[in-house]
Amino acid sequence: MNEKELFQSVNFESPFQSDNRNKANNDDELTIIGSSTVIEGKQDSKIICGGNIEIMGQVKGLVDVAGSAEIYGTIDGLVNAEQLTVEEGSKINGDINCRTTLSINGADIVGNIKAKNAYINASIKGNIEATNDLKIANSSVIEGNIATGSISIESGAVLAGNLLVKK
């Protein structure tokens, strides 16, 4: 048996296979802020994330995400993301800048919103600017001005503010 044949018959078993911690998440670029986690305490607190992020806990400070962000928790500060999904029960107290698609479902937001496309089904206190398209679903309550390229408003939505639709 030559050297090549020898190694072909060897089954290499990784010593890490039994380690559940390594199995839990293979995606190195994903950041998860667990529901019991609180990030705060510095004057210029910030999270700068090169990949994607999921926030279940509480964050005080700037959140800057290169990829997509999913919010289930509470953020007290500016949020920048490529793509942003805000899920039910979450709260954002600060401005939102989203470079592509923003989707807000049943959240509570105090701050100005900028996005390319936005779907909103939430309570919002602040101005909304959607450069391309804006959809407002029936359980929305919006206090603030809206500027967008095109809009659709489902019956039942509550609006208080100026509306500007301009191509």
Place this chain on the structure above:
Amino acid sequence: MSENNRNAQDLDEILEKIENIDEVKEVEVPLFENIKFESPFKNDDKSVSYFATPTTIEESDGEYTVIGSSTVIDSNIKCGGNIKVKGQVKGSVSVNGSADIFGTIEGDIQANEVTLEHGAKVLGNIICKADVNALDDSKIVGNIVAKNAYINSHVEGDLEILNEVKITSTGSITGKIVTGSISVASGAVLNAIISIRR
């Protein structure tokens, strides 16, 4: 000076010495009884002594917070579950469960258990209820307080260990070590003052 005065002076000196002896005895009270662990969690019983079995928050049992490899957090982190730091944290990290560090932390760490994986770097103190495990290629600049410490890495700082310090052949420590017992493998680099107490 009369003889009575002299006797009185001698007595004073003796009394002073006795007082000093008492002071020394006070110092020799086991080091770890004096350490109070302040939990970052409000629902945690603060009267629990430092090395008592950790109280866990039910909700967060087994929960993981993960700091991705390209993420930088410039803030303090408090976490009821466990944490994995692959990226960079500039600020303190307080964890109820275990802290698994692959990246860099510039700040103090408080956790039940701390593991530094290959390539991890900690610039700050580590306070740990159970074990600190520093794998090779990792680096700690700061003090370590823990129950047990397994050092395969480079440490610059003082160690206060209740039970056991194990330094393997790739380990190196510069600083003071106070411990219950110590084992050093040949090849380890030590530039330390060591005190072993029971």
